[in-house]
Amino acid sequence: MEFDKLNEYFQIAIDKAVFYLPRIIAAGFILWIGFKIVRKLVQLISTALKKTGFSETLRPFLSSTASIILKGTVLFVIASVLGADLTGLVAILAAAGFAVGMALQGSLGNFASGILILTLKPYKIGDWIQVEDKFGRVEEIGIFSTDVLTPGNKILIIPNSKVTDSVVTNYSEKGMIRLELEVTMPYEESFPKVQQIISSALQGVPKILESPRPEIGILNFDSHNIQLIVRPYVLPDDFWEVTFTANKAIKRAFNKSNIAVAYSEGIEIGSIGE
Missing domain, CATH: 2.30.30.60 (SH3 type barrels.)
Structure with a gap:
């Protein structure tokens, strides 16, 4: 009786081996060939991304993503060859993906925006x-x-x-940027005179571009003085250095030319120090 059971189990094992062995061999072959093909495809994708001008930050990420997707596809094919039921697995992966997407909604938005920035530059x-x-x-x-x-x-x-x-x-797209310096002058002062004083002061400021020429104009009129706008052009890296130097040069020029200013706490005209 026991011999008959052993014989039955042995026969079942042989039947299973005959049924699954070809599938296992086919799965192993697909795995070997598939991963080699994936490696070649990822190399081609990386080369294509480099030729099309994708940034160095984005290329490795896209290549890795393509590699994961292609390898996942190979593993799904192998599972199908082995006779696994993929319906439940797909449902589980879809539910997990939805849950992760909801949890990382903000991060996914930043991720999508990062792809746009790295692509559109x-x-x-x-x-x-x-x-x-x-x-x-x-x-x-x-x-x-x-x-x-x-x-x-x-x-x-x-x-x-x-x-x-x-x-x-x-500010760097055009290779230069325009400063926006605000200066005041009293109503009784001559604008052409002040304009010439400011223009001369800017000529002594290094790193201000000669072309386009600085713009000096009246911005608006308030209760105490006239607001002027001074717009010299500089290279982006010189933004703050020229801002401070130009303001200092204009103040010194006003002092030497005895240009008065109106203080906001009163309407009395006062002198300006160096």
């Missing part, structure tokens, strides 16, 4: 940009955020979704 590393009221030089462009170095030597980590949802000012 509205700015690059080294550019001076302004996002809302945040101003600085781009230090790093990542998948989820952009690192910006402020003139105060602080690193701002700006989520990429903020960049794509806001107006971005790229």
Whole structure:
């Protein structure tokens, strides 16, 4: 009786081996060939991305993503060859993907925005940009955020979704930027005279570009004085240095030319110190 059972089990094992052995061999062959093909395809994708000008930050990520997707496809094919029921697995993966997507909704938005930034390239590393009221030089462009170095030597980590949802000012796009310096003059003073004084002062400020020429004009009129706007052009990296130097030069020129100013706490005209 026991011999008959053993014989029955042995026969079942042989039947299973005959049924699964060819599938196991086929699965192993598919795994070997499939992964070799995936490796070649990933190399081709990486080369194509490099030729089309994708950024160095985005290329490794896209190549890795393509590799994971292709290898996953090979494993699904192998599971199908082995006779596994993929319906339940697909449902579980879909539910898990939905749950992860809901949990990481903000991060996924930053991720999608990072892909757009790295693809469309509205700015690059080294550019001076302004996002809302945040101003600085781009230090790093990542998948989820952009690192910006402020003139105060602080690193701002700006989520990429903020960049794509806001107006971005790229000061480096044209190779130069225009300063916006506000200066006041009293009503009784001659504007052409003050304009010439400011123009002469700017000529002594290094790093102000000769072309385009600085613009000097009347901005508006308030209760105490006339607001002037002074707009010299500089290279992006010289923004703050020229701002401070130009303001200092204008103040010194006003002092030497005895240009009076009106103080906001009264209407009395007072002198200006050096």
